[in-house]
Amino acid sequence: RCVVTPASSSPAVAAAATEVPEKMKAWAYDEYGDAGVLKLDEAVSVPPVGEDQVLVRVEAAALNPVDSKRRMGKFRATDSPLPTVPGYDMAGVVVKVGSQVKNLKEGDEVYGHISEKVLEGPKQYGSLAEYTAVEEKLVALKPKSIDFAQAAGLPLAIETAHEGLERAGFSAGKSILVLGGAGGVGSLVIQLAKQVYKASTVAATASTPKLELLRCLGADVAIDYTTENFEDMPDKYDVVFDAVGQGDKAVKVVKEGGSVVVLTGAVAPPGFRFVVTSYGSVLEQLNPYLESGKVKPIVDPKGPFPFSQVVEAFSYLETGRATGKVVISPI
Ligand code: NDP
Secondary structure: OOOOOOOOOOOOOOOOOOOOOOEEEEEEEOOOOOHHHOEEEEEEEOOOOOOOEEEEEEEEEEEOHHHHHHHOOOOOOOOOOOOEEOOOEEEEEEEEEOOOOOOOOOOOEEEEEOOOEOOOOOOOEOOOEOEEEEEHHHEEEOOOOOOHHHHHOOHHHHHHHHHHHHHOOOOOOOEEEEEOOOEHHHHHHHHHHHHHOOOOEEEEEEOHHHHHHHHHHOOOEEEEOOOOOHHHOOOOEEEEEEOOOOHHHHHHHEEEEEEEEEOOOOOOOOEEEOOOEOOHHHHHHHHHHHHHOOOOOOEOOOOOEOHHHHHHHHHHHOOOOOOEEEEEOOO
16 A cells, blocks of 8 residues: 555566676766766776675665765765765675675675765765675665665665664654654654554654555554644654654654654754664664565655666755655666
């Protein structure tokens, strides 16, 4: 019911290509700015593979708001040098392994968020490319029941959802309000809270057309922010997870002693902000829930966007109206 875009029925990608070319197609920018700075470069060098890394032939990638903020130059003080091949999220096939790689082998289907730290020294050669090099510890085997496009949308958002819930000390029997429940992160916070952590009550906010999706994802209470102000409602929650930038209002509806997770914007006590760290082990831990369908990837129905339409995909993401993830596939 909640599957906005069903899994593709195309057959699995053939085993790893034996020949890795020297040059590849990649989206890149050599100055900060709006989506117009992105250019499709047909001859970018395929990145070298470090000893703890695998080289992945990228089948699908996904966009995150942090890609846009980085491209606008918001993190230039700690960014990698230009030119940048953007993209943190990917799913694909391992085509080469470094000498210290322990578990992965050529042909493995993997997914992950490729930069351990999003803002501090992120990779210069990201996932919006035919190939990307990534540390083995940052990726996991792709659940077999989901396709590459669905898998690509998960890593950064689900790791953020998981890390926020962990930092908030979320556990069985607690209640939670998710601000921005229909977005990339929020759609996963709802599902993890309900299915993995066994929340007592999950409430979430979105605009009118997305309320049914919230319920379908597991929200007991779907709040239409176009007609109701959650901060004026009587209910209080053990945890408020703010994926919108409403930290000032979020703190008004948390129970005493509760936690307020804020992903963006201003933070007021007792709220706290954090920046996600990539862990392949988190994906491995959550794989059974993805494999069984208890937790579902939500791919925005305007996509997946083909690789030629990365600029259009970014423009759409930047409207702030995406449902679930904006995915790029095939690549
Ligand atoms: P998305 O682009 O997926 O969010 C879009 C969604 O936000 C839409 O579905 C929209 O629903 C919803 N939305 C917008 N305004 C409101 C509102 N006032 N109330 C309720 N819902 C609203 O973003 P992500 O989920 O990927 O990321 C959310 C934010 O968190 C971003 O700012 C991002 O940069 C940040 N972030 C921070 C991280 C960290 O480590 N600190 C990690 C990941 C994300 P509708 O159309 O109904 O308005």
